[in-house]
């Protein structure tokens with residue numbers, strides 16, 4: 001839950017703005033973990049509801065596609081969306097609204113926008129050696145116990161000859 005009180009804006013005239021500063025740590029969503037989330041959001045009363053916009057800095061835990069270990073990567077979440085007024089219909093395009101007592105939980109929005117920034121081909125380091133295809137050991141940690149060369153499938157011998 002990322003709860004923000006929007007009471008001053010719900011009944012305000014159009015154009016009124018509020019600045020809200022977030023500084024959170026350890027946010028865990030179903031399949032996404034943010035080590036921290038910080039920054040400021042502007043909330044502006046507009047005709048359709050309350051416009052929420054701003055940049056948030058976060059650090060996300062991602063899995064290296066080569067060695068499959070989790071590592072942290074900083075991301076910038078660029079948010080720009082409408083928060084519905086109390087009683088407004090929730091739709092996939094507008095998944096959050098202010099409750100009858102003027103709170104909004106921004107978590108679904110943050111989650112959605114954070115997803116857009118997650119690197120999907122993340123590599124823990126340009127020098128990552130990955131895992132051994134035979135024993136599954138992490139080559140960065142020297143976990144491979146295969147004898148050098150022993151891992152080569154004999155069927156590759158023909159190819160090796162070709163390469164020579």
Ligand SMILES: [Zn+2]
Nearest residue numbers: 064067124128
């Ligand atoms: Zn890696």
Ligand SMILES: [Zn+2]
Nearest residue numbers: 132135144146
């Ligand atoms: Zn190995």
